[in-house]
Amino acid sequence: MNETLIKDVTELLKVERLAILSADFERMERIADEKEAVIERLKNTSGFGVDALDRLKKLQIENNALLNASREGIVQVNRRLGSVRKNASELATYSASGEKSTVVTNSAKFELKA
Template sequence: MAEPLVTRFEALLSEERQCILAGDFGGLEPLGSRKAALFEELRQSADAGALRRIGTGLKRNQRLLSAAISGVREAERRVSLLTGAAAEFTTYDARGRQAPTGKARRALDGRA
């Protein structure tokens, strides 16, 4: 009885993995409720071996998601450094006095 559930759960994990790899984080939200419901069914009927197989897929996706989150945080940090550096740009004239620079230009053009 549990084998069709295991197969469906593994297919769902594969779909989740594809969303993570593609950066489609919005696509993960609807998968969460489906995954929770399937897991409840599995918890009641699957054997230890099936649960280990599923656990392997869950851990793999968790590592991918953690890496994606780390990448986003690093990108945010770098953007913050770049915009902060542009805002703090200071020049000096020939006499050593601080010279006005006008508004700092945006360092990033927003293209991916």
């Protein structure tokens, strides 16, 4: 039973990795529910080898690193999109005397041409 449980957890962590890499958020949510159930099974079972638990820990650490990188990427994209939106709706210009002036447009299709 312990070997089967370790194999199940290992497979689940591998599937989670693929879901993270493919940005399959719905699948990641389902996997989170499955992981909770598996963790309960692990808690109620003893006799696991240290090597097996170390392998699981390594897989989980790798998945957490991928999730953190994914989250940071999403944060950066949101910041960049906010900046692009702001720049598309406002144009800062300067007069001949050096005074700053802002031109505001309501158009999302504002284009800058040289």
